[in-house]
Amino acid sequence: MAISRYLTPQKISLLVLVNLYCDSVPTSSATIPILSFILSHLVPLVSSNARSTHSAVYQNVGFSIQAFEDVLLGHASTMPGRTVLDVFLRRMWEINSFDALHDLFSNLGELLMRTREDAEREAAAGVVHPVDQIFLSRTSPLGAFIRRARLEFTRLQFHDAMKLWSAFISYRAPTAQWTRRIAPLASTGVDAIVADMGMKENDPLFEVAYGHLEGEDITEQVISADDFDRMLEFQLDQLQRLGCRVPDEMRKQLRTMLGPSGVVLRQSHLVKFFDAWKAGDYTSAFDNLHRYYDYAMQTREKIHYQYALLHMAILQADFGCFGESIAAINETITTARENQDMTCLNFSLSWLNHLTKAYPKELKRAGYIGMLGSEREGLLFLKSKAKETKMYNLLGATLLNEAKLCLATGESIPRAFEYMYQASHLNIRENINIYGSQMLLESTLYSRLGIVHISSVHCELLLHCYKGSAPIDEQIRAIGRCAFIASQSGRYDDALALLESIPLSTHRSLKFHQYIYHCTGLIKLRRAIRRTNWAAVDQLLLKLTPDSSTDPELTFLLTEARLSSLIQRGRHPEAFSLIESLAQELKDTNADILQRVSMLITKANLFAKVGNAERGFSVALRAASIAFKARLMPSLWQAIGLLANILNAIGEFAAAGKLLDAVIPQSLEHGDLSLCATLYAFQADCSMGLAGQDDPSTSNGQRRRAVNVNKAEYYIDRARECYKRVEDIEGECEQLCKKAILAKLRGDEQLAEEWAQNYLATWNAARERIGEEVV
C-alpha cells in the first residue's frame, strides 16, 4: 500500500487547530504555546543558526493524538469553562463524514487573507466577518501550510482521500472517551451517515465501509512521504554530524514503516549507506552509495555526481584502499572544477590535505604526489579560498589545521594559539559548530605544554557541554585522552572504567570499536609492562599489531609501548634497531616533532639502560633543545632527566642535581608519575653521588654526607612511592634494593635485611598477581 505524499491524520488535526486559532478560540495566553506546537510540526528540520539547539530535540513525526491533549488541556478557551482541548475535540468530531472532511479542506481558503476580489465579492454578498477572526497571510508559515494542504488534497485521488479518512478515524478514535462534552457527538460513531441509516458496528454495511479499520496497522497510515523525508533527513543529519550508526530500535521502526509501503525513498539508500559504512560493511556501503546516486541521477540532479565521488573517496580511504581513494578524489576535484562547485572543490581539497597528513606513508605508496605543493601553501590556499567563498566551516577547519601544523613542526606556540582563537571566534560568530575539534586541539596543546589539568578539563568540557553536537569520533578521542591521563597517574582501573563506560551502541561502528579497542589494549599493555607480566605483554602486542587503518597516533603510541617492553626485558639490540628504523621513518614522513623527540629520548634512555649513558649525551641534549624550542615540556623534562643521569654517570652530581631541581616541581605538577619516579630516582642517584664526593674525614663532610644520604633516602622513598602508584614493579624493587644498600651502608644490617625481605615480598607479590592474572 502506497503511503500518502503529504497529508496525514496529524496534519488534519493540525488544520483543525489552525482553524481554532483563526477563530480566536484560544485565549491570548494560550496562543504562543499552541502556535509553537503547530510550527514545531511544520517547519523543516534543517537547522538554521537560530534553531540549531532546538532541532536537537527531535519531534516525532508520527506523534499520537495524545500530543494534542498534552498541549491543549492546560489552556482555556475564550468560551468560558471550556479548555481549548474541549473545543478542539468538538471540532474534530464534527468532521463526522467523508463529506465533512472534504468541506474542511474546501473551506481552508476562508482562513487566508482576503484578496481584493474576495473583499469586493464579500462586500457585495454582505458577508461580515467577526472582529476577532484572524486571517493568515499567504506567505506566512501557517498560510503556506494551509495552501499546501489544500493543494495536496486536491491532488488526491478519491480512494486515496478515502484512505486518509479511514486513517483519520482510527487516529481520532481514542479521544471518544476523553471528555463528557463530546460524548453526544462521538456517540454517533465514526460516520453520521451510517448512523442516520440506522447502522451500528458489525452490521454488514458498516463492515464494508469501515470494517477494515479494525486490524490495520496504524503506523503505516499516519506517516506520509513528506514526513518520511523529514525523518530521513534528520537521520542523515545525525549520521553525518555525529558519525554514528542508526540505532537498532530506530532501524526496526524504519523498516516496519518503509517495508510494507513499498515506497523507496532516495534518502533511505543514503541512510543505509552511512549505516553500512559505519558498520564497516564495505560492500553494502558501496552498493547503497551507488544505488542512491543512481536514483539521484534519475531526477536529473547532475550536481550530485561530484558528491558521489567525494563520498566514494572518503569511503575508500576509510577502508584503507588509498589508491582508489586518490583516484576518486582526483576525479572529484576535476568534476567540481568543471561544474564550478566551489563548496565541493574546497571541501575535497581540505579533505585531501587532511588525508596526506594522516596517512603519509600509505599515500606515498599509493603513488600520490602532492597536489597543493607544500602543506603550508595548501593551507594558505584553502584559507584564502574559504574566505573568498565565505565557507566559514572550511575556514575554521583550516585555521585549526594551521594550528596543528604549527604544533607538529614545533613552531611558536603563540602562533598556534592565535590560529586557534581565530577559529574559536569564527565558531562563535558564524556558529559553525567545530567545538569538538577545537576542544581536542586545545587539550593537545596544553598537554604538550605540560599542563595536564587544563588539558583534561578541555576534554571534559567537550564531553559535558557539546556531547549533543560533537561527532562521536571526537567524543571518543576525548574519552581516550582522559583515560590516558588517568593511566599516567596510575589510575589504571579508572581509565579502563572510563573506556568501558562508552555506550555499547558506539561499538557498532567499526572504526570506533577499533579505536576503543586499541586504547584499552594500550593501557593494559602499559600496565602489563610495568607489572612485568611478560606473558600478557606478548599476548597484547600480538593482538594490537597496528595496520594501515589504525589511527596513526595510536600506531605511534603502540610502537612506543613495544619499545619500552623490549627495553625492559633487556632485548636491547632489537630495541635499538627498532628505534633506528622508526626514527628514519618519522624523518622521512616529516612526522610530528613530538614523536621524533620521543624517539631521541628513547634512544638516550636505551643507552642509559645498557649502562652507557654517556653515549646518549648528544642525543639527549638534542632532544632537550628541540623540546625546549617547541615547548614540549614533558619531553623536555624527560630529556633533562636523562641529561642529569648522564651527568651523574660522569660524576657531575652537583650540576645534575641543579637540573633535576629545576624540572622536578614542574613534572610533579604535570602528574606523570612514571616520569616523576624516574626523576626522583636520578635525584637520589645524584644525592648519593654527592654523598660519595663528600669527604667523610671531616666532621663537616660527615655531616654533609649524612645529609646527602638522608636526602637520597628521601628521594628514593619518593621514587618508590611514585613507582608503586604506577605499579612499576621493577622500579619499585630497584628502589627497595637501593634502600637495602643504604641501610647496609649505614651498617644497620637488620634494617637492610628488612628491606631485602620487603623487596622479596614485593617481587613475589607481583609474581603471584601475575600468576593470578594468567589464571
Add this chain to the structure above:
Amino acid sequence: MSLSAHDLVQLQTQLQDAAISCTERCLYQSAKWAAELLTSLPSSETDGSDTEVNSPMSDGRPPQTPDRLPKDPIETRLEACESHKYLLAKTYFDCREYDRCAAVFLPSTLPKGSIIPSSSPSTKTKTAAKGKAKAGTPSKAKLTFESVQGLSQKSLFLALYAKYIAGEKRKDEDSEMILGPQDGGVTTNKELVGISAILEEWFTYLPTSGRQPQGWLEYLYGIVLAKGKNEAAATEYFIQSVHQYPYNWGAWQELSSLVGTVEELNHVAPSLPQNIMTYIFHIYTSQELYQSTEQIHNQLNQVLGIFPTSTFLKTQRALLYYHTKDFDEAECIFSNLLITDPHRIDSLDNYSNILYVMGMRPKLAFLAQLATTTDKFRPETCCVVGNYYSLKSEHEKAVMYFRRALTLDRNFLSAWTLMGHEFVEMKNTHAAIESYRRAVDVNRKDYRAWYGLGQTYEVLEMHSYALFYHQRAAALRPYDPKMWMAVGQCFGKVNKCMNGIRAYKRALVAGSYYDAGAGSSFGSQEGAGLGGGILDPEVLYQIALLYERLNDMQECAAYMELTLAQEEGPEDGEYSGMPGEPMGVGVTPTTSKARLWLARWEYMRGMFQRAMELANELCQDGVEVEDAKALVRDIRARIEREKDDGRSDAVTDGSRRVRNRG
C-alpha cells in the same frame, strides 16, 4: 399473482437450470441475474431448508433440484463426445484467452473482417461472406462449415461467443483514448463477419439437419445482427431465442434495447411467449421507456410477490419512482438495498444521480466511499465518485472519473451523459456535444442526453438545431414539463410563436400531471415543490411574452394575470390544502416581472388606479424597486395632469387651441 407449489418448484428448476446453462456458456451476467432471482424466491416447503445438506436425512441429492429438465438427445450425445474439449475451451474463456477458446472448436480459416469497415456489416455480411466463398476458396468455406456442423450447439455457441468477445476486446483496444481520434465508430468488431457467416449457414441448414434449436445461437445471431444495425432481423431472432429458451435474461435485455418506443413494445408484445419472464421483461422495458404508470407498478407488485427479496425488481421500482421524480421514495428503496446488500454496486450510479438531485452530499460521499471500498474499478463506482466531485463543483476531477468509467466500459451510458454535463459546466461545448452524442448512440432512449444536446446547441445559439433534440427529449418524456419548456423556448427563439405557445401549454399540462415534481438531474430547482393545481408561473409568463410578440395583448394580459395568480394559489375548496398554509409560490422574480408588466400595461391602458396598486406592491416586495418607483412617479404625474386637465379644461381650452395653431 400467486403461484401454486408445483409452479413454484417448476420455476425454481427453470431458474436453476438457467443459471447453470448461462454459466456453461460463459454468459456470466445472465447467470448472475438468474441466480439472484432464484435466491429471492421464498424458501418453499419442498426444498427442506430445515434439514442440513450433510445430514443423513437428505438423500445425497441437492435439495433444490426436484426434477431435471428434459434434454435434447442429439445435443446430449454431441456434448458428451466433446466434453473434454468443452472443458478446455471453458477454462480458456474463464482465463480470458478468448481466441484460444474459439480455436478449440473452430478452425482458424474463418473469413476475417469485411474489406470496407465503415459500411454496415449486416448488409455486407452476406455479400462479403458469399463473395469470399465464391471468389476465393469455396471448398475451404464449405469445409469450415462442415467442421462446425458436427459440434454441439453449446460448444458452437461458446466458440462463437468467445470470438465475438475477442473482437469486442480488440475493438476497444483499437479505440484507444476516450474521445480520442480513434474513438467512436472508427473501429469495428472484425469478428462479426465471420460469426455471422457461420451462423447464417447454420440457420439455413437447420431445418434439414433434424436438430432442435436451443435459443442460444439465435441470441448470439441477434446480437451480431443488432451490431450491424439490422434491427428488424435482430428482433426476430431474439424473439425466437426467448421462445426457445425464456430464461436467458441477456436475450431479453437485448430485445429491450431494441425497443425504442411504447408503440414498438406493444407491437412486439403479442409475439412473445406467455410466461413470467415476459412479464419481467415488460416491466423492465417499460421502466426503460419511462412508463411509470399505475399499471406497471401493479405488475411490479405482483412479480415482487413471487420474488419478495429480489434486488433487481426493487431497483426497477426505485427507478420507476426516479422517473416520476419521486426522489424520496427512490432514495429510500436504494438506501434499504444498500443495507441489505452492501457489496452490490449495480445501479449505484442511478442512486448517485438521485442523491445528486436531492443535494445529499454527505450521503453521496458515503456512497462513493462504500463503492470504492468494494471495487474502485467498476464503471458504476467511477460514476458515483464523478457525481460527487461534480456536486462539489470540481468538474475536472469529475470528468476524470467519468473518463475512467468509460475506459472500463465504453458502453456505459450514464457516464457519457454525465460527462457531457460536466463539459457543459466547463464551457467545453464541443466535447459536451460529442459526449452526449455518444450517449445517444449507446442508448437512444436517454432523454437526458437528448436534452443536453439541445441545451448545448442553445448555448451555441443554434436554436433550430437544438429544437430537434428537445423534441426528441420531449417525445421520450412527454410528461416532463421541462422538456416542453425547452421546446417552447426554442420555438420562441426561431420566431414560431404559435408552436412555442403550444409547447408551453403542453408543459403546463405535463406539469399538472405530476403530483409533486422536484426538478431534474440538471440541478435547477425551479418549479420545485409545486403543490397540486399550481401552474408554473415561469411557463405562464413565457406564454404571455409569446402572445405579446404576436400582439395578442388580451391573451397576454390574461396570462400575466394568471402568472400573478399563482402567488396566491388556487381558491380553497377544489384543492383543499391545509388551511392556513399558503398554497401559492409566493413572490418570485417571475411573478414580479409579470406584475411590473401588468402595471405598465394598466398604465398604458389608463387604468392608473390598478397600475398604482401593482407598482406599490412591487415596492413593498422589494423587487424591481427602481422601475416600480419610476412608474409610480409617472403614474402620479399622469394622475396629477389628468386632474389638472379636468380642472383647467375650460380655462385653457381657448389658449390650447391657439397654441395648436401656432
